[in-house]
Amino acid sequence: MTTSSTPRxxxxxxxxQNWINRNNTNWSNLFKSAGISTATQSxxxxxxxxxxxxxxxxxxxxxxxxxxxxxxxxxAGLVPGDPSVVARIHSxxxxxxxxxxxxxxxxxxxxxxxxxxIEGAQAMSADL
Numbered sequence: 001m002t003t004s005s006t007p008r009x010x011x012x013x014x015x016x017q018n019w020i021n022r023n024n025t026n027w028s029n030l031f032k033s034a035g036i037s038t039a040t041q042s043x044x045x046x047x048x049x050x051x052x053x054x055x056x057x058x059x060x061x062x063x064x065x066x067x068x069x070x071x072x073x074x075x076a077g078l079v080p081g082d083p084s085v086v087a088r089i090h091s092x093x094x095x096x097x098x099x100x101x102x103x104x105x106x107x108x109x110x111x112x113x114x115x116x117x118i119e120g121a122q123a124m125s126a127d128l
Contacts (some may be wrong), residue, residue, distance in 0.1 A: 009075035015075050016044065019065055034064035043119055052076050070104045120128050 020030060031041035036057055043049040053061075053076055055069075062069040074081045089103060106114060 006052075007076070008052070008075070009044070010047060012053075012072065012075045013044055013047055015072075016061070030064055031061070034060040036060055047051075052078055068100065068104070070107075081108070 016027075016030070020026060027041055027045045028038070031038065031056060040053065040057060044053065047125065054076060058072040058076055058078070059069040062072045065072075070079070070081075070085070071087060073079045093099075095103070109117065
């Protein structure tokens with residue numbers, strides 16, 4: 001199939017296909033359970049998506065797949081990072097949803113701002 005989709009969309013599509021295969025389901029059932037239109041499903045599954053799916057679409061899909069949305073954001077190229085690192089951090093530590101969201105938000109900051117936040121948190125913890 002000739003396609004104009006980006007490599008990131010191809011990665012996202014392959015990731016979803018692998019998940020579907022492992023979970024003995026299909027594209028229609030997954031997207032229906034996520035509340036995502038068949039048009040969007042078709043664009044992603046057939047590599048016809050020319051842009052990037054919205055964060056809302058990826059979040060719905062991640063919830064239906066029982067994944068952290070950040071993993072799909074990275075796969076689709078919405079945010080920088082390695083989804084395997086995100087998954088490892090979330091699984092290695094006993095984090096609640098707020099802590100996971102905080103770590104994900106911190107990873108999205110530019111390096112300079114991330115350092116400011118970390119230094120501020122370290123200073124606050126020294127006062128405890």
